[in-house]
Every structure is written in structure tokens, then in C-alpha cells.
Amino acid sequence: MAILELEAVEKVFPGRGGPPTLAMDRLSLSVREGEFLSILGPSGCGKSTLLQIAAGLMEPSAGSVRVAGRTVSGPPPEAVYVFQQYGRSLLPWRSVRDNVAFAVEHRAGVSRAKARVLADAQLEAVGLTGFGDHFPWQLSGGMQQRVALARALAAEPRILLMDEPFSAVDALTRLDLHRLMLELWEKRGLTVVLVTHDVEEAVALSDRVALLTKRPSTIARVVETGLPRPRDPVEVRETPRFLELRHELLEALLTRGPKAGGHG
Amino acid sequence: MARRLLSLVPGLAFIALLLAGLEWAVDAGLVRRALMPPPSAIWAVLQDLGTSGEVLGPLFATLRLVFIGFALGSAVGIALGTAMGWWSAAFRLLEPLVEMMRPIPKAALVPPLMLFLGLGDTMKITSVALAVTFPVLVNTLQGVRGVDRVLLDSARTHGWGTGRTLRHVVLPASLPFILAGMRTSLGLALILAVLAEMLTGQGGLGFLILDMQRSFLIRQMYAWLVILALVGLALNALFGWAESRALHWQQRN
Numbered sequence: 305m306a307i308l309e310l311e312a313v314e315k316v317f318p319g320r321g322g323p324p325t326l327a328m329d330r331l332s333l334s335v336r337e338g339e340f341l342s343i344l345g346p347s348g349c350g351k352s353t354l355l356q357i358a359a360g361l362m363e364p365s366a367g368s369v370r371v372a373g374r375t376v377s378g379p380p381p382e383a384v385y386v387f388q389q390y391g392r393s394l395l396p397w398r399s400v401r402d403n404v405a406f407a408v409e410h411r412a413g414v415s416r417a418k419a420r421v422l423a424d425a426q427l428e429a430v431g432l433t434g435f436g437d438h439f440p441w442q443l444s445g446g447m448q449q450r451v452a453l454a455r456a457l458a459a460e461p462r463i464l465l466m467d468e469p470f471s472a473v474d475a476l477t478r479l480d481l482h483r484l485m486l487e488l489w490e491k492r493g494l495t496v497v498l499v500t501h502d503v504e505e506a507v508a509l510s511d512r513v514a515l516l517t518k519r520p521s522t523i524a525r526v527v528e529t530g531l532p533r534p535r536d537p538v539e540v541r542e543t544p545r546f547l548e549l550r551h552e553l554l555e556a557l558l559t560r561g562p563k564a565g566g567h568g
Numbered sequence: 569m570a571r572r573l574l575s576l577v578p579g580l581a582f583i584a585l586l587l588a589g590l591e592w593a594v595d596a597g598l599v600r601r602a603l604m605p606p607p608s609a610i611w612a613v614l615q616d617l618g619t620s621g622e623v624l625g626p627l628f629a630t631l632r633l634v635f636i637g638f639a640l641g642s643a644v645g646i647a648l649g650t651a652m653g654w655w656s657a658a659f660r661l662l663e664p665l666v667e668m669m670r671p672i673p674k675a676a677l678v679p680p681l682m683l684f685l686g687l688g689d690t691m692k693i694t695s696v697a698l699a700v701t702f703p704v705l706v707n708t709l710q711g712v713r714g715v716d717r718v719l720l721d722s723a724r725t726h727g728w729g730t731g732r733t734l735r736h737v738v739l740p741a742s743l744p745f746i747l748a749g750m751r752t753s754l755g756l757a758l759i760l761a762v763l764a765e766m767l768t769g770q771g772g773l774g775f776l777i778l779d780m781q782r783s784f785l786i787r788q789m790y791a792w793l794v795i796l797a798l799v800g801l802a803l804n805a806l807f808g809w810a811e812s813r814a815l816h817w818q819q820r821n
Contacts, residue, residue, distance in 0.1 A: 361721050378724075385725035392718040397740050397817040406736065407726055439817055459726055 306370075307495050308335040308358060308383070308463060313367035327353055329520035330367070340489055340496045342506035345516030346557060352388070352467050353501040354521070355429040358497065359385040359465045361387040371463070379423055383463040384456040388471060390449040394440040400451050401427065401436030401441065407458040426454040432486060446477035451486070454540075457488065465496045482509060490534055503557065507549045515556055527553065605787045613791040623795060630772040630799070633761040634690065637696025641749055641757070645701040649708025650734065650742075660708075666705065674699035674756070675763050682768065692764040699760040700753040707749025711742030712747055744818060747811050758800055773799070 315328035327350045334412045335341050345351050356362040358369060360379040371380040379385075387393040404423035408414050415424070427436055430450040440448055449469060450515050456464060462557055470478045486509060489496050502508050507529055515524040531540055540546050587607045593599045617623040628730035640662040650665075651658040678695050715738050723733040739746075765774030773796050780789035 356721075361724060361727055379727060382725055383725070385721070387718050387722065389718050391715050393722040395719070395737065395740070397743075410728065441817075455726075465725075558573055 305337050306334040307337040307372055308497065309333070309370045310354075310358060311352075311368050311370070313357060313364045313369065315350070315357065315362075316365040326520040326547075328357075328364075329522045331522045332367075333367045333514060333523055333526075335495060336495055338493055339496055339511045340486075340498070340509055342510040342513045343516060344500060344503065344506045344513050344553065344557070346518060347501055347523065349516050349518050349541060350521040351501070351516060352415065354404065354516070355385070355465050355467050355497065355499050359383055382461060383469060384437055384459050384461040386452055386456050386466045386469050388468040388517055390452040390469070390472075391440065391445065393452055394455075396440055398439075400432065400438050400440060400443070401555060402450055403438055404455045404458050406479045422458060423454070426458045427451075429457065429488065430454045444477075446481060449473065449481065450493045453484075453488075454455065457492070461494070465495065466496065466498045467477070468500055469498070471500070478505070479538055485509065486537055494503065503550055503553045504541065506552065507531070508535075508540050513549075515553065524556065602786065605790065608788045609787050610794065613787045614794060617791060617795070626772050626776050626792075627795065627799070630761055630765065630774065630796075631695055633692050633764070633772065634757045634803070637761065638750075638754060638757045640693065641697035641700025641753065642704050644697065645704025645749065645753075646708050646739075646746060648701075648707040649746075650712050651701045653706075653709045653712025653737065653742075654734065666702070670702045670706070674760060676704075678760075678764055679769050683791065687768040687770055692761065692768070695764045696757045696760045697704060699756040700750075703752040703756070704735050704746065704749040706750075707745045708742060711745025712738055714742045716747070744815060749816065751804075753813070755800070756802055758796075758803065762796065 309455055310331060311335045312330045313328060314326070314330060314333055316324050316326055318324050333353065345356060349555060353362065360369070360371075360383070362375045363377075367368050369376040371382050374380070390397075395406065398406065401420055401423045404426050405416075407418040408422050409416060409419045424433075424436060430453050432447065432450050432454065435443065437448065439453060443451065470481050473481065482505065485496070488494065496509075497511075498506070498509065510529055512526055512528050514526045516522070517524045527549065529545075531543070531545055531549075580772045590604070591597070591608060593602055594604060643729060648662065648666075652662055653659070674695065677698060678691075681691050681695055681698075685694060719737055720733070723737045728737070761772070762774030762777075765772040766778045769775060770777075773792055776792045777789055777796065780786070780792060
């Protein structure tokens with residue numbers, strides 16, 4: 305069953321002194337409940353725009369977005385967006401624990417003390433036990449992203465929308481976060497939509513990979529990875545199927561990109 | 569701390585040197601004693617005022633005006649600045665009025681305020697609050713408008729709602745700007761309090777400075793002036809301390 309559906313979504317940005325630009329052209333995509341889907345595309349193809357529209361943070365110029373069957377106008381309670389700029393998305397005046405607790409404090413029946421207990425549980429889940437009293441600026445980039453993840457999880461969303469969440473950390477930290485991500489996804493039955501320009505990341509983590517064209521972007525095709533679950537995101541890289549997918553998608557990115565927009 | 573104190577030494581030594589020079593100049597007859605008594609004579613008056621407790625009444629009268637006016641003016645400035653920064657309708661409604669009121673030296677508003685509010689504390693506090701409001705308002709507006717888009721979108725995707733976002737995201741994020749405005753306003757608050765006291769001829773440090781001058785109690789006039797300077801210094805130090813506590817999280821950003 306589809307939990308997130310984009311139907312013929314268009315996005316036109318008003319031109320600055322010039323003609324308006326069509327950034328997204330009748331894009332349709334259906335995300336199944338519980339799947340891990342990556343949206344893969346070249347830089348500047350509007351991946352973040354797509355994710356922001358799906359999150360209700362940006363309005364489409366035409367078409368519709370449905371989450372759990374309801375048409376979206378504004379951020380839906382089922383989905384939480386995790387930002388690429390994790391450092392800027394945290395509240396710098398709150399400790400790590402209070403940042404996470406803030407996501408649940410406003411719920412009915414959750415006291416401040418209970419929120420902190422819940423926060424500590426989420427911090428443990430992302431491997432940050434003992435860092436609750438630190439401030440975000442005292443942590444490394446990878447750890448800050450874990451805090452943002454813990455905060456998102458604390459809100460108990462059904463869908464996580466992740467905008468290049470691992471692009472700003474070093475390679476080893478990224479693999480670490482991949483493992484954590486798969487573990488959390490499996491344990492919690494989340495639906496994850498991940499935007500990335502990293503082919504290996506998309507293949508290693510996903511059930512399906514949606515390939516985006518250059519602007520005006522639309523879905524070029526959707527590839528089922530067919531890789532086994534549960535899966536180790538490092539070991540899976542040595543399987544023939546992984547290499548085959550990597551080759552196929554890289555080829556597609558390198559050749560397809562320029563043609564699709566019509567200005568190649 | 570020790571290093572901070574040490575760094576003050578040259579500046580304090582310079583002031584001491586100036587005072588010594590003044591003392592000498594008065595003794596040598598280079599400055600007319602009637603207009604500028606020697607610092608030692610002013611110091612004697614200060615000691616009297618201090619030991620007799622005479623200083624407390626006027627001091628508290630002025631401080632009361634400053635604190636109440638500063639609190640009221642800051643509250644109004646923060647509330648209006650936030651509203652104008654957040655809702656474009658509020659901005660369009662209020663911006664022309666604010667731009668018209670802002671350049672008026674608030675001291676010039678004391679005489680008309682006296683017509684409506686009389687000579688009492690209500691008028692004085694209103695004058696102080698008016699002077700405080702605008703710098704706080706303008707800085708708050710700037711701070712609220714400058715809040716990081718990513719932070720605001722985080723609040724939206726988590727479904728935090730407008731009230732919660734304003735109180736827990738927008739205001740703390742704007743706090744460095746708000747406090748900068750309040751720091752400017754603190755000086756203005758003291759100026760307006762003293763001026764209102766002088767114009768009404770009632771109570772407080774401002775009135776005393778003028779009254780002593782008119783009564784040719786020149787040493788007393790200087791002594792009250794010194795007390796006023798110390799009040800300004802203390803208020804600034806207190807504010808600086810509060811500011812650094814409120815912005816502890818900013819230290820390494």
C-alpha cells in the first residue's frame with residue numbers, strides 16, 4: 305500500500321527578471337509503506353525540492369501530494385524531514401537531551417521529566433548515550449546528525465524524509481550512519497525516503513531507487529534493487545548484484561542526465 | 569579574572585593621574601575653586617552622603633524609573649518587533665508609524681507627555697519606556713527576520729505550531745539581536761530618567777544635580793554627578809553579566 309503519493313507534481317519558480325523556470329515536470333511517485341526508497345539524481349536536479357514538496361514544506365505549482373490517503377497542505381504529522389544542514393536544524397541553546405525532548409514535550413500527557421526519559425531512550429538508540437548534557441556545538445558533524453535523527457525518531461513518524469543526510473560527514477562516519485539507519489528502519493518499521501547523489505549509498509540502503517532526470521526533473525525510472533534483507537550496508541557492496549546495479553545506475557546518471565531536460 | 573583586572577590597570581592609573589592633576593591645578597589656582605572644587609573636596613561630600621544614607625532615597629527613585637521603564641519599553645519593543653518580523657500584515661501596518669516615531673529624540677516628547685500625564689512617576693516611566701522601545705523593536709525585528717530558514721522548517725516539519733515556534737525557536741534565536749538593542753536602550757533609559765527628573769523638578773538624581781547647581785552647592789552637584797556615573801557603570805556591568813549568561817550557548821558558534 306502506498307503511504308506517500310506524488311501525482312503529476314509540477315514546480316515553477318518565478319524568474320528573477322527573466323522568464324519563470326520549470327523545475328519539476330509532472331512528476332509522479334508512489335512510496336510503499338515500510339519501504340526504503342532512494343531518490344537519486346545529479347546535483348541541481350531538484351531532489352531537495354521534491355522532498356520538500358513531499359514534506360509539505362513547499363507547495364507544488366500543480367499536482368497533488370497524498371500522505372496516508374490524505375491530500376497534503378502543510379507538513380503532515382506522519383512525516384518528519386531530516387535536513388542536510390543538521391547543525392543548523394538543532395536548537396543551539398538547548399542541550400542535546402533537551403533538543404530531543406523538545407520534540408515530545410508538547411504532547412498531551414508528557415511531562416518535562418518524562419520527555420527527558422524518552423529523549424534519553426532515543427539517544428541510546430542512535431548511540432549517543434552519555435552525551436545528553438552536551439551542547440550541539442560540542443559534537444562532531446556525524447554526532448550532530450545522530451541528534452537530529454534521534455529528535456526525528458522521538459516524534460514517532462511513520463515516514464522519514466531525509467535530504468542528503470550523510471553527505472557532509474567523512475566516509476567512515478557515513479558507513480557507520482548507514483548501519484545505524486538500516487538498523488533503525490528495520491526495528492521501527494519506518495518508511496524512509498532518502499535523497500542522495502551517491503549511487504553506492506542509494507543501492508546499499510534501498511529497496512528501490514528512483515532515478516531523477518535533470519531539470520525540469522521527473523522520474524526517469526524506478527529500479528528494484530532486489531538485494532537481500534536484513535542487509536549489511538558494507539558487505540552488500542561485494543555482491544555481484546550490487547556491482548551490477550551500481551554500473552547500471554552510474555551509466556544512466558552519466559548519459560541520461562543531459563538529454564532528458566531537452567537542452568543537452 | 570586576574571588577567572582582566574590587570575588589563576584595567578593602565579586605564580585606571582590614567583584616571584588617577586587626571587584626578588591628581590586636577591587637584592593640583594585647583595590648589596595652584598589655575599582653575600576657579602568656585603566652579604570646580606578639588607576632587608578631594610568632592611570625595612568628602614561623597615563620604616558624607618554615603619555614611620548618612622542620604623544617597624539612598626534619590627538613588628532608588630532614579631533606579632526605579634530606569635528599571636520599570638526599561639522593562640516596559642523592552643516588553644513592548646520585543647512584542648511589536650516579533651509581530652512585525654513574523655506577520656507581514658503587522659509589518660505593513662506598523663512600519664510607517666515606527667519609522668516616523670523612531671527619529672524623534674524622545675527627550676522632546678517629555679513636555680507633551682507632561683500635559684497628559686502630569687509630573688508624577690507615570691509620566692517619567694512613560695518617557696523612559698518610549699525611549700527604550702524603539703531600539704529594542706528595530707533590533708528584534710531584524711533578529712526575527714534573520715532566523716535561519718532551516719531552523720524554521722525544522723519547527724514546521726515537527727509540527728510545533730506558531731506559538732511554540734515563536735517562544736522556543738524564534739525568540740531564543742533572535743536573542744543576540746534583542747539584547748544588543750536592549751544594551752543601547754539601557755543608556756537611553758538613564759538619560760530619559762534624569763532628564764524627566766530635571767524637567768519636572770521632582771526627586772531623583774537628575775533633579776538633585778540641577779537643584780544643587782541652582783543653589784550654588786557646587787561640591788554637592790559634582791558628588792551627585794559622580795554617583796550618576798557610577799550608576800551608569802554598574803547598570804552596564806550588570807547587563808553585560810546577564811547578557812553573557814543568557815548567550816552562554818553562543819560562545820563557540
